[in-house]
Amino acid sequence: MDIRQLQYLLQIVRSQSFTKAAERLHITQPTISKAVKNLEDELGVQLFIRSGRDITLTDAGKVIAQGAGKIVDQMEEIQNGLAELTSLQKGSISLGLPPMVGSSFFPSVIRRFRELHPGISISILEDGSKKIQAAVAAGELDMGVVLLSSPEDTFASFPVVEERLQVVLPAGHALAESDGVSLSELAAESFIMFRQDFTLHDVMLEACREAGFRPDIVCESSQWDFIGGMVAAGLGIAMLPETICKQLAPGAVSIVKLVEPLIPWRLVMIWHKEGYLSFAARKWLSFANEQLSNPIK
Missing domain, CATH: 1.10.10.10 (Winged helix-like DNA-binding domain superfamily/Winged helix DNA-binding domain)
Known part of the structure; x- marks a missing residue:
């Protein structure tokens, strides 16, 4: 039959x-x-x-x-x-984004994708790279944007953005007018960092270790705007990517180049190499890759 x-x-x-x-x-x-x-x-x-x-x-x-x-x-x-x-008339996507990335790089990309495919819903989890990477590996997220720290055989990826970290100082800080500072010059400063579940936390600790000191961390947060506000209040200094530094309140903080070492901030979109990707997820990856094919330098 x-x-x-x-x-x-x-x-x-x-x-x-x-x-x-x-x-x-x-x-x-x-x-x-x-x-x-x-x-x-x-x-x-x-x-x-x-x-x-x-x-x-x-x-x-x-x-x-x-x-x-x-x-x-x-x-x-x-x-x-x-x-x-x-035909992509319906479907759903689950996407992980670190807080710094969501507001800076993806609203316009998501808007254009939704204009083309209004029947596809997008669920977004905002968290640190470590948790996003673990969620993608476990199949809990279709894909996510993470800070690239080392190659990972589990994932396929394409670049999203590559920038460098800059030093965020309170306005009026003694180094605020410098053309550039080295990390070793900041050994005596109090640091405001991202939480331990953010890859950037580990990157900064390793950079400080290689510069010969252990940073005095007075506060940790998951929100870049709160970190900027803490620096503006004079509670310490921070390291943030160029794009984020441009969004901090002008006059409240001073931005100085970090010249030694140069610490890259490389973000990639990852998905599980062996995991199943829906039609909607595959279309999103293709669309996002095209939209982000020229990473901000």
């Missing part, structure tokens, strides 16, 4: 005629008659009673027709749903 045979059966019942059913299905009458005969042989029952030009269902035929209607309806529902997915 296959779906085509059931569709033929239902059309015969609706048309009350083999000939009319064949015409509506755009097939020959021998083809539809053979399909019904094959179905009867397979099931071992007679489906129709023929009396001249009149046809009626047998009791077995009524049972088969009733079940066939449900099966065909479900198959059409499946086919319609699949068509909506493959």
Whole structure:
């Protein structure tokens, strides 16, 4: 028994005629008659009673027709749903973004994607790179943006942005007018950093260690604007990417280049190499890669 045979059966019942059913299905009458005969042989029952030009269902035929209607309806529902997915009329995406990234790089990309595919919903988790990477690896997120610290065989990726960290100082700080500072010059300063579940936290600790000191961390946060506000209040200094530094309140803090060492801030979009990606997720990756193909330098 296959779906085509059931569709033929239902059309015969609706048309009350083999000939009319064949015409509506755009097939020959021998083809539809053979399909019904094959179905009867397979099931071992007679489906129709023929009396001249009149046809009626047998009791077995009524049972088969009733079940066939449900099966065909479900198959059409499946086919319609699949068509909506493959044509990107509907679908969903789960995306992980660090707080610094979401507001700076993705609102316009998401807006343009939604304009093209309004039926696709986007769920966003804002968190640090470590948690996002773990969620993508576990299949809890389709993809995410993370700070690239070391190659990871589990993921495929493409670049999002590459910048350098700069020093954020309170306005009026002794080094505020410098053309550039080295990390070792900041050894005696109090530091305001991202939380430990952010990769940037580990990057800064390692950079300070290599510069010969252990930083005095007075505060940790997950929000770059709060970190900027703490620096403006004179509670310490911070290291933030160039794009974020441009968004801090002018006059409240001073931005100075970090010249030794140069600490890169490389963000990549990652997804699991072996994981399943929906049609919507694949379209998003293609679209985002195209939109972000020229990372900000």
